[in-house]
Amino acid sequence: MNTIKRILYVTAAVLISFCANAQEEGKKKMEQDFEKFKQNREIDFQNFKKQRKEELKKMAQEYQDYYNSMMGLKKYYVENKDTAKANVVDDIIKFEESVSYVFGKRLKVTEPVVVTPTEIKKEEVKQPDQEKPHFIKSNNNTEQVTTKEEEVKVQKVVEETKMETTFIPLPTDGNTIPILTPLPKAKSKITSPYGMRLHPTLKRNIKHNGVDFGSGRNTEVFAAANGKVVLAEFNRSFGNYIIVEHKDGTSSLYAHLETINVSKGNTVKKGDLIGYTGSTGRSSGAHLHYEVRVSGIPVNPEGYLKEYK
Numbered sequence: 001m002n003t004i005k006r007i008l009y010v011t012a013a014v015l016i017s018f019c020a021n022a023q024e025e026g027k028k029k030m031e032q033d034f035e036k037f038k039q040n041r042e043i044d045f046q047n048f049k050k051q052r053k054e055e056l057k058k059m060a061q062e063y064q065d066y067y068n069s070m071m072g073l074k075k076y077y078v079e080n081k082d083t084a085k086a087n088v089v090d091d092i093i094k095f096e097e098s099v100s101y102v103f104g105k106r107l108k109v110t111e112p113v114v115v116t117p118t119e120i121k122k123e124e125v126k127q128p129d130q131e132k133p134h135f136i137k138s139n140n141n142t143e144q145v146t147t148k149e150e151e152v153k154v155q156k157v158v159e160e161t162k163m164e165t166t167f168i169p170l171p172t173d174g175n176t177i178p179i180l181t182p183l184p185k186a187k188s189k190i191t192s193p194y195g196m197r198l199h200p201t202l203k204r205n206i207k208h209n210g211v212d213f214g215s216g217r218n219t220e221v222f223a224a225a226n227g228k229v230v231l232a233e234f235n236r237s238f239g240n241y242i243i244v245e246h247k248d249g250t251s252s253l254y255a256h257l258e259t260i261n262v263s264k265g266n267t268v269k270k271g272d273l274i275g276y277t278g279s280t281g282r283s284s285g286a287h288l289h290y291e292v293r294v295s296g297i298p299v300n301p302e303g304y305l306k307e308y309k
C-alpha cells in the first residue's frame with residue numbers, strides 16, 4: 001500500500017512540474033509570436049503609409065496638371081478677348097481649386113512648358129517599331145503595362161458603369177465638330193474606354209476622361225475636325241498634348257504624343273497631321289489618350305468616332 005502511495009505521489013509531482021514547464025514554454029511562445037506579429041504589423045503599416053503617400057502625391061499632381069492646362073486655356077481666351085469661353089473655363093478652375101482642398105494643398109499657377117513643333121517630313125516612310133529620339137523623356141518607370149488580368153477587371157468595372165454620352169448632332173458640312181477618328185483605322189483599336197476604370201498605377205476606380213487607342217509608337221495623329229490649336233504643350237500627366245477647339249463649344253485633346261507638329265494659335269483642317277503617338281507623361285506604354293470636350297467638360301468620345309481618314 002505504501003509503495004503504491006509513493007508511486008502516486010511521485011507521478012503527481014512529475015506531472016505538476018511537467019505542466020508548469022509546458023505552461024512556461026507556451027507563455028514564451030505566445031510572447032514570441034506576439035512580438036513577431038507586432039514587427040510584421042509595423043512593417044505592413046509603414047508600407048501602407050508609403051503607398052498611400054505615393055498615391056496622394058500622384059493624384060495631387062494630376063489635379064495640378066489639369067488645373068495648369070485649364071489656366072493655359074483661360075489665358076488663351078483672355079488674350080483673344082473671348083470672355084464667354086474664359087468664364088466657362090474659369091468655372092472649371094474654381095471647381096479644381098475647391099477639390100484641391102481635399103489634399104490640403106493650394107494649386108499653383110506654373111508656366112507651361114511650350115513644345116516646339118517638329119517639322120513633318122512628308123517623304124519619310126515610317127517603320128512601325130522605329131524609335132524616334134524622345135522629344136521629352138517619358139517617365140516609363142512610374143507605371144507598369146497593364147496585365148491581362150487587370151484588363152479583364154477593368155472591362156468588368158466599365159460594364160458595370162454606364163456612362164452617358166452627350167452628342168452634338170452633325171452639322172451639314174461635317175467638318176466643324178470632332179467626328180474623325182484621330183488615327184489610321186488599323187491603329188485605332190480602343191484599349192481603354194471612357195468612364196470609371198481601375199487606374200493602372202493607382203489601383204483604384206477613377207474616371208477616365210477619354211478613350212485610349214492602342215496605337216503603338218509613332219503613329220500619325222490627325223485633327224478630328226477643322227479648328228484652332230488652343231494648347232500645345234507638355235505636362236507631367238498628359239505629356240506632350242494638344243487641344244484643338246472646334247465649333248459649337250466642342251474641343252478635342254490628344255495626349256502622350258511623341259512629337260507635336262503644330263503650335264498654339266495654328267488653324268487646322270480635319271485630317272491634318274498634328275503629331276505622332278508616344279508615351280510621354282504618365283502613360284503605360286505608347287498609346288493615344290483622346291478626349292472630346294463639350295463646353296470644356298469631357299464626354300464619351302465614342303459617340304464622335306464617325307469617320308476614318
Ligand SMILES: [Zn+2]
Nearest residue numbers: 210211212289
Ligand atoms: Zn487615357
